Amino acid sequence: MTSPALTAAPVSTAPAASSSTKRFALGIFDDEDTLLHAVDNVRAAGVKIYDVFSPYPVHGIDDALGIERSRLPIAAFFYGMCGLAFALWMQIYMLGFDWPMIIGGKPNIALPAFIPVSFELTVFFTCHGMVITFYTISKLYPRFKTPVLDVRSTDDKFVMAILLDEQSSQMPQLTQLLRENGASEVNQKEMTKF
Amino acid sequence: MQYVSPVREPLITSGKTYHDVTQDICYQVEAAPNIRWMGALGVALVLLGVFFYSVYRTLWFGIGEWGLNKTVGWAWDITNFVWWVGIGHAGTLISAVLLLFRQKWRSSINRAAEAMTIFAVICAAMFPVLHMGRPWLAFYVFPLQNTLGSLWANFNSPLLWDVFAISTYFTVSLVFWYTGLVPDFATIRDRAKGKIAKFSYSMLSMGWTGSAKHWSRYETVSLILAGVSTPLVLSVHTIVSMDFATSVVPGWHTTIFPPYFVAGAIFSGFAMVLTLMLITRVVFKLEDYITLEHIALMNKIMMVTGSIVGVAYITEFFIAWYSQVEYEQYAFINRATGPYWWAYLGMMSCNVLSPQFVWIRRIRYSITMTFILSIIVNIGMWFERFVIIVTSLHRDYLPSSWAMFSPTRIDVGVYVGTIGLFFTLFLLFAKFFPVINMAEVKTILKYTVNDGPTYGGANDGSRTPSRNTSPVPHATPGVPASAPVNYDKQND
Numbered sequence: 001m002t003s004p005a006l007t008a009a010p011v012s013t014a015p016a017a018s019s020s021t022k023r024f025a026l027g028i029f030d031d032e033d034t035l036l037h038a039v040d041n042v043r044a045a046g047v048k049i050y051d052v053f054s055p056y057p058v059h060g061i062d063d064a065l066g067i068e069r070s071r072l073p074i075a076a077f078f079y080g081m082c083g084l085a086f087a088l089w090m091q092i093y094m095l096g097f098d099w100p101m102i103i104g105g106k107p108n109i110a111l112p113a114f115i116p117v118s119f120e121l122t123v124f125f126t127c128h129g130m131v132i133t134f135y136t137i138s139k140l141y142p143r144f145k146t147p148v149l150d151v152r153s154t155d156d157k158f159v160m161a162i163l164l165d166e167q168s169s170q171m172p173q174l175t176q177l178l179r180e181n182g183a184s185e186v187n188q189k190e191m192t193k194f
Numbered sequence: 195m196q197y198v199s200p201v202r203e204p205l206i207t208s209g210k211t212y213h214d215v216t217q218d219i220c221y222q223v224e225a226a227p228n229i230r231w232m233g234a235l236g237v238a239l240v241l242l243g244v245f246f247y248s249v250y251r252t253l254w255f256g257i258g259e260w261g262l263n264k265t266v267g268w269a270w271d272i273t274n275f276v277w278w279v280g281i282g283h284a285g286t287l288i289s290a291v292l293l294l295f296r297q298k299w300r301s302s303i304n305r306a307a308e309a310m311t312i313f314a315v316i317c318a319a320m321f322p323v324l325h326m327g328r329p330w331l332a333f334y335v336f337p338l339q340n341t342l343g344s345l346w347a348n349f350n351s352p353l354l355w356d357v358f359a360i361s362t363y364f365t366v367s368l369v370f371w372y373t374g375l376v377p378d379f380a381t382i383r384d385r386a387k388g389k390i391a392k393f394s395y396s397m398l399s400m401g402w403t404g405s406a407k408h409w410s411r412y413e414t415v416s417l418i419l420a421g422v423s424t425p426l427v428l429s430v431h432t433i434v435s436m437d438f439a440t441s442v443v444p445g446w447h448t449t450i451f452p453p454y455f456v457a458g459a460i461f462s463g464f465a466m467v468l469t470l471m472l473i474t475r476v477v478f479k480l481e482d483y484i485t486l487e488h489i490a491l492m493n494k495i496m497m498v499t500g501s502i503v504g505v506a507y508i509t510e511f512f513i514a515w516y517s518q519v520e521y522e523q524y525a526f527i528n529r530a531t532g533p534y535w536w537a538y539l540g541m542m543s544c545n546v547l548s549p550q551f552v553w554i555r556r557i558r559y560s561i562t563m564t565f566i567l568s569i570i571v572n573i574g575m576w577f578e579r580f581v582i583i584v585t586s587l588h589r590d591y592l593p594s595s596w597a598m599f600s601p602t603r604i605d606v607g608v609y610v611g612t613i614g615l616f617f618t619l620f621l622l623f624a625k626f627f628p629v630i631n632m633a634e635v636k637t638i639l640k641y642t643v644n645d646g647p648t649y650g651g652a653n654d655g656s657r658t659p660s661r662n663t664s665p666v667p668h669a670t671p672g673v674p675a676s677a678p679v680n681y682d683k684q685n686d
Contacts, residue, residue, distance in 0.1 A: 056637045
């Protein structure tokens with residue numbers, strides 16, 4: 001299935017229309033199972049997949065695409081520890097050192113009484129730290145207009161995007177390859193901002 | 195790969211396709227508001243007016259507008275606070291605990307239940323803030339330096355723990371809910387026709403495209419949020435119960451309070467979820483998504499938690515007798531036979547007896563009976579908090595200080611008003627946001643397909659493209675199976 005034209009794109013000679021314009025071959029799939037097989041076969045054919053867009057999380061696609069396991073849990077643990085440290089420091093410093101008060105004859109640094117606030121702040125930091133990290137590294141932020149390769153990918157279609165060169169010279173082979181692997185349509189799309 | 199049993203009942207009925215799910219859920223967002231929704235919003239807005247009037251009276255004239263006195267310093271306000279917080283807990287239970295237990299049926303109800311959590315916590319927060327009397331000084335609850343010196347907040351006080359618990363709970367629930375909403379906002383954005391709709395849903399969807407990498411991270415984030423929300427939800431009502439349990443008031447000073455309050459919270463929360471879902475499924479025609487099976491499952495959870503609450507009531511009574519503490523014994527005798535016997539009777543019959551009817555299969559699967567039971571449980575759980583708070587306070591150690599509590603019109607107004615606030619928020623949510631998590635529902639559509647997935651993981655050697663395993667072929671009227679790009683726009 002591998003063809004040399006796919007792996008080694010011909011050198012471009014024509015001037016670029018716009019440096020920020022990207023061309024994509026879009027394989028549209030109707031079913032996640034077909035898509036997963038297609039991802040394997042397309043990668044086996046030596047084609048680099050730019051991204052896959054799906055209406056819901058497709059289980060197994062991370063492995064198929066070779067996406068590494070997210071390190072967000074490590075970040076979450078780190079944020080949680082920061083929260084715990086901050087909570088303990090805050091309570092011990094405020095009640096133990098800065099303004100010690102005798103409350104009900106208890107010790108100033110009454111650690112058992114500090115458990116609830118420490119726990120809540122651990123959860124607070126874990127959650128918000130992780131979610132802010134998630135939005136930041138995924139570059140998700142409110143936009144006036146969102147560029148989408150195929151609007152059906154948020155509805156019922158699974159879209160495999162493959163980056164093309166400026167002449168889209170791989171398009172015929174890619175069309176055939178995607179069709180062979182169960183794509184219901186193959187489209188070409190140019191995006192100026194993506 | 196996960197084994198999919200062929201004998202399972204489908205979670206979503208009528209053999210929906212992915213596109214059907216999008217159409218059905220987006221319909222109420224895109225269509226003009228229907229008359230029933232407008233009517234309901236009208237009623238909710240009237241009650242919201244009652245809320246604003248009552249709050250105005252409370253702030254202008256002070257807490258004296260309420261029926262509180264020197265003996266009963268906490269009454270309807272704290273009753274309502276605990277009631278609302280408790281209602282909120284079912285949303286987190288569905289979105290977090292059931293996610294960890296892989297209860298896939300939760301997908302159809304978790305969005306609305308989480309919304310309920312957030313709105314219920316907003317309503318709950320009104321009461322402690324109003325009870326301060328001077329809400330503009332509410333920032334005193336945070337550990338900020340006093341203007342006269344470095345006098346900090348008291349971290350030994352359960353009331354301060356409450357501040358941290360409720361604010362953490364509210365913000366975490368909000369973030370969890372919003373992150374779940376982002377992919378669905380993207381679906382609405384990509385279907386939107388109007389300029390305002392396109393702009394607003396583009397802003398709300400944060401540029402979500404459904405990229406594989408994003409989905410991978412999204413699932414990680416959901417799992418960890420569920421993991422931290424589970425102990426969080428238990429801690430919140432535990433801390434709420436400590437507001438009472440760490441005091442020395444007879445009837446409050448018991449170690450059973452944390453588990454008893456948590457069970458009660460889930461119990462009342464599921465009752466409220468049932469009330470809301472039964473209305474939502476009819477108004478928005480979501481019978482295929484929220485099926486009788488969902489109702490029966492929620493009924494079962496309600497029955498289990500209701501029974502735990504029943505056992506807790508009896509345990510409290512036993513421990514009061516067993517403790518040999520005269521005051522504790524009197525507090526409980528007074529609850530059952532004192533001047534507030536009717537509240538106690540209401541609590542016992544609504545919370546202990548009524549959920550037991552759910553043992554009968556026909557009642558469990560009956561929409562009418564479930565609706566009635568859910569309302570009864572909501573009333574019963576309100577009485578529970580009233581019984582715990584008012585009957586314990588009104589007669590404690592010193593008989594000369596004994597007093598009775600009766601609510602004023604403003605007490606009733608604030609309470610009924612928060613119900614208006616809750617329903618206003620919920621109705622606006624139901625109109626402008628997708629009430630069912632479309633992305634998650636799409637993952638469970640093929641839950642029962644007999645010739646299930648053929649894909650066995652990356653590089654497993656099975657490289658034959660499989661047939662389309664959709665339960666039914668793409669059959670949405672007016673949309674051809676291989677519709678061109680932007681078909682929704684071309685149909686205009």
